[in-house]
Amino acid sequence: MPRYRTGKTLSLPWLLPVFALAALILLAGCQMQPPEPADEDKVAIDRMLQLIDERLDVAPVVARSKWNSGAAIEAPEREAQILDRVAAEAAEAGVDDAFAREFFEKQFDASKQIQRRLHLRWVQEGRGPFASPPDLAEEVRPVLDRLTPQLIDALGDMQRIARVEGAGRYLETRARVLVQDDFDGEPRAVALAPLMERMAR
Numbered sequence: 001m002p003r004y005r006t007g008k009t010l011s012l013p014w015l016l017p018v019f020a021l022a023a024l025i026l027l028a029g030c031q032m033q034p035p036e037p038a039d040e041d042k043v044a045i046d047r048m049l050q051l052i053d054e055r056l057d058v059a060p061v062v063a064r065s066k067w068n069s070g071a072a073i074e075a076p077e078r079e080a081q082i083l084d085r086v087a088a089e090a091a092e093a094g095v096d097d098a099f100a101r102e103f104f105e106k107q108f109d110a111s112k113q114i115q116r117r118l119h120l121r122w123v124q125e126g127r128g129p130f131a132s133p134p135d136l137a138e139e140v141r142p143v144l145d146r147l148t149p150q151l152i153d154a155l156g157d158m159q160r161i162a163r164v165e166g167a168g169r170y171l172e173t174r175a176r177v178l179v180q181d182d183f184d185g186e187p188r189a190v191a192l193a194p195l196m197e198r199m200a201r
């Protein structure tokens, strides 16, 4: 049998181009990975999303309280009061005034959407009052007020990270995991819109 048929002498030279090609593909693959934010930026984005989720979580409690009391879902004077505080605290934290304002207005919109949808559901179900809903002024709004400065702090981080390549993509991916709204995603999309628009893809 001729020597080249034994395979022994032929295997290595034959495999070399295969290895080279595999190495090239691997290298190209690494270079094609989309850019990701640094770990500390990822932590800050996750924190922002958790805070948005926490705020959205308060909306059903507000809805129960208003269902019993008959108070209007829309409370413009309360929104104005929050926005005044936001303007002052955003200025102190170096957060762009228009960005902070838009962000909070969207959080109000998302909360009202959740409340409206729940009230509609309860009307359709012919629901009576809830057994012992928390008091809006004494118990529920203070929860929202505690979140306000934390959200402003987080907005400061987002402003800094906004131009980091891949930040928007990371935000979008993590939002799917960290922000729930128990509806069809619409209130959640409203709450996230100001960040989605601002963060670089």
Ligand SMILES: C=C(O[C@@H]1C=C(C(=O)O)C=C[C@H]1O)C(=O)O
Binding pocket: 062, 073, 074, 075, 076, 078, 079, 082, 107, 108, 109, 111, 112, 141, 144
């Ligand atoms: C949450 C409430 O309902 C609405 C939403 C607000 C909010 O998200 O902070 C504020 C006022 C209301 O328009 C509320 O009345 O407190």
